[in-house]
Each structure stands twice: as structure tokens, then as C-alpha cells.
Amino acid sequence: MNQEIIKAPRPREEDFLNFECNIPQLVTNRVVQANGYFSEKNSVSIKETKGFEDIIITSVLNSKDKYKDILNKYNIALESIDGNGLFIYIPDNKQVDIPLQMLDIIRANFPVSIETNNIIILGRDSKLKLIHCDDSVNNNKSVSDIRSKFYLDKRASLEYYKMENINNDSIISIDSEFNLEQEAELITFWLSINGGDIKNKLEVNLNGEYSKADLNGLYLTDKEQIVDNKIKVNHHKPNCFSNQLYKGILDDSARGEFNGHVYVEKGATKTIAYQNNKNILLTDKAVVNTQPFLEIYNDDVKCSHGATIGQLDDNAMFYLRSRGISQRSSRMLLMYAFCNDILLKASIEELKERLGDIIKRRLHGELSTCENCVLHCSTPDLAFDIDLSKI
Amino acid sequence: MSLIEIKNLHASIKGKEILKGVNLTINKGEVHALMGPNGNGKSTLAGIIAGKETFDITQGEILYNGKDIMGLSVEERACEGIFLGFQYPVEIPGVSITNFMKTAINEQRKHKGLDPIPAREFMQMMEEKKKLVEMTTNLANRSVNEGFSGGEKKRNEIFQMAMLNPTLAILDETDSGLDIDALRIVASGVNALRSKDNSTLVITHYQRLLDYIIPDYVHVLFEGKIVKSGTKELALELENKGYEWLRD
Numbered sequence: 001m002n003q004e005i006i007k008a009p010r011p012r013e014e015d016f017l018n019f020e021c022n023i024p025q026l027v028t029n030r031v032v033q034a035n036g037y038f039s040e041k042n043s044v045s046i047k048e049t050k051g052f053e054d055i056i057i058t059s060v061l062n063s064k065d066k067y068k069d070i071l072n073k074y075n076i077a078l079e080s081i082d083g084n085g086l087f088i089y090i091p092d093n094k095q096v097d098i099p100l101q102m103l104d105i106i107r108a109n110f111p112v113s114i115e116t117n118n119i120i121i122l123g124r125d126s127k128l129k130l131i132h133c134d135d136s137v138n139n140n141k142s143v144s145d146i147r148s149k150f151y152l153d154k155r156a157s158l159e160y161y162k163m164e165n166i167n168n169d170s171i172i173s174i175d176s177e178f179n180l181e182q183e184a185e186l187i188t189f190w191l192s193i194n195g196g197d198i199k200n201k202l203e204v205n206l207n208g209e210y211s212k213a214d215l216n217g218l219y220l221t222d223k224e225q226i227v228d229n230k231i232k233v234n235h236h237k238p239n240c241f242s243n244q245l246y247k248g249i250l251d252d253s254a255r256g257e258f259n260g261h262v263y264v265e266k267g268a269t270k271t272i273a274y275q276n277n278k279n280i281l282l283t284d285k286a287v288v289n290t291q292p293f294l295e296i297y298n299d300d301v302k303c304s305h306g307a308t309i310g311q312l313d314d315n316a317m318f319y320l321r322s323r324g325i326s327q328r329s330s331r332m333l334l335m336y337a338f339c340n341d342i343l344l345k346a347s348i349e350e351l352k353e354r355l356g357d358i359i360k361r362r363l364h365g366e367l368s369t370c371e372n373c374v375l376h377c378s379t380p381d382l383a384f385d386i387d388l389s390k391i
Numbered sequence: 392m393s394l395i396e397i398k399n400l401h402a403s404i405k406g407k408e409i410l411k412g413v414n415l416t417i418n419k420g421e422v423h424a425l426m427g428p429n430g431n432g433k434s435t436l437a438g439i440i441a442g443k444e445t446f447d448i449t450q451g452e453i454l455y456n457g458k459d460i461m462g463l464s465v466e467e468r469a470c471e472g473i474f475l476g477f478q479y480p481v482e483i484p485g486v487s488i489t490n491f492m493k494t495a496i497n498e499q500r501k502h503k504g505l506d507p508i509p510a511r512e513f514m515q516m517m518e519e520k521k522k523l524v525e526m527t528t529n530l531a532n533r534s535v536n537e538g539f540s541g542g543e544k545k546r547n548e549i550f551q552m553a554m555l556n557p558t559l560a561i562l563d564e565t566d567s568g569l570d571i572d573a574l575r576i577v578a579s580g581v582n583a584l585r586s587k588d589n590s591t592l593v594i595t596h597y598q599r600l601l602d603y604i605i606p607d608y609v610h611v612l613f614e615g616k617i618v619k620s621g622t623k624e625l626a627l628e629l630e631n632k633g634y635e636w637l638r639d
Contacts, residue, residue, distance in 0.1 A: 319481040319535075321442050323495035323555065324502070326470035333494065337485025337534075 003221060005143055008035035015106065015107060028131065031057055033335030035106060036084040036114040036144075051097055056089040060064055060119055063087035063103035074151045085117040085147075090121035091259050092153070099129040099348055104146065104345075106134075106166065111141040116198040118148040122156035129348060130158040136176075137169040141196075144172045152184035159347060162357075164198055171197040183239075189346055190217035190246075192227045192356065193362050203232045207242040216343045217246040217272045220362050221254035221286075228257040235268040244275040247342055249335055249363075250286035257289050260304060264296040271301040279309045280338060394419045394559055394590050395440070395514035398542040400451035402439055409435045411615035412451070417559070420587035424601055424626060425554075426593045427612035428634045433594045434478055435613065437563045440473040440592075442468045445623050455559070468496075472558030474549040482537050488547070489517065490529040492554050499555065518551075520553035524580045549580040560584075561592045566600040578603030598630040615636050 004367055031037065038059045044347075056067060060081050070089055071078060089098060106114060110156055122128055133233050136142060152158055160347060166172055178186055192198050204213045213265045220228040233242040248256045262273045279288045292305035312334050320330035331340075346352045393415050402410040409432045417423050427433055439446055440453065442465035453460050460468055483491070496505045508516075517530065524546040534543050545565055552560050561580065564576055581591060581604050593604055601609070601623060609625040610617045611634075618637055619625065629636070 077497060107416065294435050313481075315481045318465060318484050318488075319445060319483065320495075321465040322469055322477075322492070323491070323551065324466050324499040325495050326466050326498055327464070330466075331500060333486050333490075334483070337483065340485050 005111040005113050005141070006342060008106070008108055008114045008142070010037040011035055011040065011107055011307040013039060016197075028099045030101045030103060031086065031088075032084075032087060032103045032105065033084070033116060035108060035112065036104070036116040037279070038084070038086055040231075049098070054091050054094055055096065056087065056091075058087050059148065060085040060087045062090075063119065070121065071119075072301060073148070075083070076119060076149070076151075081117070083115060083117060086118065087118075090126040090128050090156075091120045093125045094123065095125075095127040097098075098373040099131055099351070101131045101133065104134045104144075105137055106140075106142045106144065106170070107137040108140055109140070111137075112143075112172045114142060114144040114146075116144075116146050119151075119375060120149045122153060122158055124153040125155045126153070127157045129160040129161075131163070132162040133353065134172060135163075135165050136170055139167050139169065140170040142166065142172075145172070145175075146172065147175045148177070150176070150178040150184060150186075152178065152180045152211075154181045155183045156181070157185045158187075160186065160188045161346070161348075161351065162188065162200075163193065163355075164191065164195055164200075165193045166195040166198075167294045168194070168196045168225065171199075173175040173199045173201075175201045178202075178204045178213065180204065180206050180208060180213065183210045184208060185212045187345060188216060189216070189343060189355075190229075191359075192219040192221075193231075193344075193358065194218070194220075195225060195227070197226045199228045199230075201230045203234070204242065205234045205236060206237050206242065209237045209239045212241040212261070214241075214243045215245070216342050216345065217244075218339055218359070219246070219248040219256060220339070220359070221248065221256060222251035222365075223254065224252065227254075230259045230261075232261040232263065233273065233317070235262070235264040235270075235271045235273060237265075238267065238269040238271070239267065240363070242271045242274070244273075244277075245342065246276070247278045247339060248288060249280045249282065249338065250288055251282040253283070253308070255287050255289075258307070259291050259293065260305065261293040261295065262305070264301055264303070265299050266297040268298050269300040271296075271298065271303070273303045275303075275305040276339075277307045279307075280335070281309060282313060332360075332363055336360055339363075392419055393417070394421075394456065396454040397436075398441070398452050400436075401449045401455065402435060402446045404446050408449070409446075409615055410439070412586070413617055415610065415616070415617060417590050417592060419558075421607045422585065422591045422593065422604065422608045424606040424623075425592060425612055426596065426606075426609060426626065426629060427618055429596060431612050432615045433612050434563055436592055437475060437592075438557075440468075440561055441465060441473060441493045457553070464633070466498070467502075469555075469557075472498050474552050474555055474557030474560045476545075476552060476562040477566060478538050478546040478564040478594075480539075480548055482539075483535040484537050486535050488533055488535050491535050492517065492530075492551065495511070495551075495555060511637075514555060517545055517563065520550055522552050523583055524550045525576050526550055541568035542570065545569060545573065546580070547578055547583075553580065553584055555590075556584075558589045559592065561594065563594045563595065564596060566595055566597065574600065574603060588612075595639055598626045601626045611637060 064081050244260050258277045260275045264271045277290045290307040317330050343352050397415040400413040611619045
């Protein structure tokens with residue numbers, strides 16, 4: 001039976017906060033979009049949290065009314081704003097200590113389509129750690145189109161974690177654009193843990209001198225999953241730094257695509273741009289297509305790119321097994337070792353541990369569909385509800 | 392009581408016969424040396440005993456503690472007490488030595504129906520065995536063999552041997568690439584682990600190591616067969632006369 005896909009309906013109010021997504025031992029503030037819809041009620045409690053007072057979190061439509069001045073400052077055309085999406089504004093000089101978790105949950109009992117357009121602005125000298133999760137609540141098919149535009153003003157710093165864990169029947173298409181001004185710093189950890197068809201488009205514009213973008217990604221695929229990563233970094237100004245490190249493990253008949261593009265403009269002297277894509281294929285049927293692309297119009301640059309596609313090292317396997325470690329455990333050790341350095345630069349220790357744990361579970365074949373957010377721990381003693389009023 | 396009996400072992404790789412009827416018996420408590428020119432099958436024999444799957448065994452059998460081990464996997468043989476000290480130890484970035492040893496010990500314990508090793512006991516064992524090979528590095532932070540010099544890698548092999556306490560340790564060219572000091576440390580580690588309940592097969596190209604690890608028997612593997620066996624004096628004779636002498 002061919003089910004029609006309709007635009008996802010807005011869930012009930014209680015369903016916004018009903019979702020258990022807690023990162024054990026990690027205090028975060030949580031903003032939920034369910035089926036693309038945002039609950040204003042939710043943002044009020046965030047505002048009342050210590051340290052979050054001046055932060056603006058509202059819907060993009062609301063921002064058009066109330067925060068025109070901010071939108072104009074960053075040259076965001078008001079006409080381009082329509083429909084669902086979050087507007088997040090971190091004021092100048094505001095350094096947010098507590099990580100903010102943006103949860104995009106998909107909850108419906110029939111196939112749905114979801115579309116959101118988010119705007120996230122970090123003012124001068126501001127700092128934010130943002131954890132952005134896409135999760136399916138159940139096995140229903142969804143088609144999501146998520147667009148986000150980030151603006152990092154001078155010397156702003158953003159540490160961005162993207163977690164993709166949707167069910168095997170679902171399709172997600174993400175288009176994220178990051179615009180960095182002078183001395184702004186961006187570090188991303190993009191984890192595609194599960195999903196039928198994931199397309200990530202990530203474009204970074206280094207618009208100011210001495211800005212930096214460190215882009216790390218990991219994709220773990222099996223069955224007939226598809227993960228397509230298109231990364232583009234534009235060095236518009238001199239003295240900027242970018243790094244792309246993407247790793248993938250492909251099992252069964254999964255397919256991966258990696259297109260890493262580095263564009264260095266004519267005037268962008270003293271550019272440093274690195275790129276590396278490493279893949280492990282666990283079966284004969286898994287396929288990955290990796291294409292680096294360096295488009296360089298200046299001589300005074302340091303650029304490199306590399307790509308590898310291989311299997312688990314036979315010699316390493318024999319070495320581990322010769323110590324009594326089973327074939328299965330040896331594979332796990334090697335796969336986990338392969339994945340682990342992606343999170344090396346993550347600064348939130350507890351999150352790093354939790355993500356490491358998720359990677360392990362995923363490699364063991366668990367987490368094919370989560371009843372709740374992938375970050376929810378199924379063992380009761382580890383999950384706890386964060387009482388925002390106590391923060 | 393024989394620990395390992397290799398009878399008429401023939402093995403090939405890609406159609407080429409490397410071992411052409413090897414016979415070797417090692418009893419418990421003994422140290423045997425295996426010498427011979429390079430390319431004549433020493434490492435092949437070591438790999439086959441450990442269970443390396445790249446070879447075709449065309450004839451013969453290997454009995455370990457009286458049991459035929461041909462059907463056992465690499466890890467099963469390790470659990471039976473076989474340890475291979477690699478000629479070229481593998482670097483495994485991202486896997487810490489501590490994690491590696493803990494996993495190995497626990498999997499071997501599981502095989503014997505035991506519970507995982509308690510944390511404190513494990514840490515104490517690590518410290519004790521590190522001293523045996525004069526290792527001072529913080530192993531929790533180091534990946535297996537990553538950034539290790541040749542000598543450090545070989546010492547790490549003996550460290551692992553000490554941690555796993557095998558009944559048969561096969562040391563494949565443990566001395567290659569070592570200077571006198573490293574050699575001394577490796578040899579003293581091996582000697583400290585010797586007991587009447589275990590045995591060692593030292594594979595070496597040079598006689599020098601055998602000044603430090605004194606063997607009970609010396610065998611020469613020449614063109615795929617053990618052509619001569621003797622006591623430690625045989626090693627000296629080979630040193631003086633060279634391997635070509637064996638042709639006569």
C-alpha cells in the first residue's frame with residue numbers, strides 16, 4: 001500500500017515536553033521542535049534559567065515581528081523567512097556555559113513531511129555549545145527538509161554537535177550554512193548514526209580574516225542506508241584555517257558519498273585547508289564514493305586532501321586474536337578505534353563519553369530504532385529529569 | 392609430558408610449498424631454539440602454530456597437550472595457552488595497551504568460565520609485569536605499539552607474554568633489530584617467566600640471543616624441514632660454519 005506523505009501536524013503541547021531526552025550527568029538546556037513546530041511555552045522556562053536570561057529563542061516567524069533589527073544587522077532578508085523554524089540569538093559578549101540542546105523530534109503515526117528553516121546568530125565575542133539532534137520517535141516514515149543558517153560575528157565561537165538518528169525508512173535532507181566573521185571559530189561534530197537516507201550539505205563561508213572551521217564527521221551505516229555528505233568551505237579572506245575530517249563505516253549494502261570542496265579565493269593568501277575522508281567497508285556490497293575537490297586561486301596556501309577506502313586491517317585482526325580476543329570483539333575494537341578520534345576535540349567530557357557509548361552500541365547493532373531520543377539511556381538509574389528551576 | 396607435537400607438517404602458500412615435513416616435539420619446561428636461513432619457513436611455522444589462516448596445511452598434524460588443534464581458531468589456540476611474540480608487532484592506533492590487555496585477559500578468562508578480572512588485581516598485575524621489561528610509559532594513554540621503537544615493540548611483546556602467562560610462547564625473531572641493552576631486557580624477561588609448566592620456542596637467525604636465553608635444544612630449519620637437532624653447542628657450530636655447511 002502506497003501511503004501518501006502529508007505535512008506533519010503540530011503535536012499536542014504535552015508532547016513537546018513529554019519526550020525523554022536526557023544526557024546523563026550532563027546539564028543542558030533543551031529546546032524542542034516537534035515535527036518542525038516550536039512551543040513558545042518551552043522557551044519561557046529556558047529564559048528563566050540562570051545564564052540564559054538575555055538569550056533569545058523563539059520561532060522565526062516571531063523574530064520577523066520582534067527582532068527585525070537583529071535580522072537587518074546580519075542582512076537576513078525578512079521575505080526569506082516563512083514557515084517553521086527556530087530563531088536563536090546569543091547577544092554580544094554572552095558566553096553561555098551550559099550547552100544548549102536543540103531537539104528536532106519526529107512524532108507521527110503516519111508518513112509525514114517536515115520542513116524547518118532555522119536561524120542561529122552568535123553576536124561578537126559570544127560563545128555557545130549547541131547539540132542538535134534529529135530523532136524519530138517510532139518507525140513511521142518521514143521526509144525532513146531542515147535548513148539552518150548560522151551567523152558567527154567577530155570572535156564568536158560555536159561548538160556544534162549534530163546527531164542524526166532517524167528510523168530506517170526515513171529521509172532527511174540537511175542544508176546548513178555557516179557564515180564566519182573575523183576571528184570567529186567553528187568546530188563541528190556531525191554524527192550520522194542511523195537513517196534510511198541522509199543528505200548533509202554543509203557550507204562554510206570564511207568571511208573574515210583569521211576565522212577557523214574545524215569540521216569533523218562520522219557516519220555509521222548498514223543495511224541499505226545512504227549517507228551523502230557534501231562539504232564546502234569557502235576561504236574568502238586571508239589567514240583562515242579549515243579542516244575536514246570525515247570517517248565512515250559501511251556495512252551490508254550501505255552507500256556513502258563524500259564530496260569535500262575547498263574553495264580558495266584569489267585574495268585569500270596564507271590559507272590553511274586540510275581535508276581527509278577515511279572509510280572502512282565491511283562487506284563486498286558496501287560502496288563509497290569519495291571525491292575531494294580543491295579549487296585554489298592563490299599560490300600562498302597550504303592545502304592537502306586525502307581519502308582512503310579499506311577494510312579492517314588483517315594483520316591487526318590476527319594480532320588481537322592471537323591474544324585470545326574473539327573475532328567479533330577484535331572487529332569491535334578496531335572499528336571503535338577507527339571512530340574514536342573524531343571526538344578528540346570535543347570539549348564536553350560527559351557528552352564525549354556518552355557519544356562514545358552510542359557509537360559502541362551502534363557498532364554492536366543496537367540502536368536501529370530508538371523509542372526515544374538516541375541520547376536517552378535505557379537503564380533507569382542513568383536517566384534523570386533535569387529540573388530547570390533548580391539550575 | 393609433551394606439550395606440543397608437530398608431525399610431518401606440510402604447508403603451502405599460493406601453491407608454493409614452504410614446510411616439507413616438519414617434525415618437532417617440545418616438552419613442558421623446555422626451551423627450544425629454532426634457527427635457519429631466512430625464507431626457509433621459520434616464521435611460517437610460528438604462524439601456523441598460532442593459527443594464521445593464510446597457509447594451506449596439506450599434510451601432518453599438530454597436537455597440543457595431546458589434542459589436535461588444527462580445527463581451533465586463532466583465539467581458541469591463544470586461550471589454550473599458545474602465545475606468539477611477533478617478528479613485526481602490529482601498530483593499532485586508537486586501542487590503548489591497557490584496554491587491549493584487559494580485553495585479552497577477560498576473554499581468556501571467559502573461555503575458562505571465570506569472571507572478569509577485578510580492576511585492582513588487573514592494575515597491580517600491569518605494574519608488576521611492566522617492571523619485568525623495565526617499561527615506564529603510562530600504558531593507558533598509549534595506543535598499542537604506536538610510536539614505539541623496534542626495541543620497545545619487542546619489549547611490549549614480552550610484557551604481553553608476562554600478562555597472559557602462556558604455556559607455549561613462540562618468540563619469532565625477538566632479537567631482530569635490538570641493541571645489546573634491549574636484548575638483555577627482553578632475555579631477562581623471558582628467563583623470569585620460565586617454569587617447569589611452560590615452554591618456549593625461540594626463533595632466531597643469530598646465535599647471540601642464545602647466550603642470554605639458554606636453550607635445552609637447538610633445531611635447524613633448512614628448506615622447509617628440520618635437518619639437524621642438538622644442544623646449545625649446535626648454535627655455536629652454525630655460527631662458525633654458516634648454514635651452507637648443512638648441505639653436506
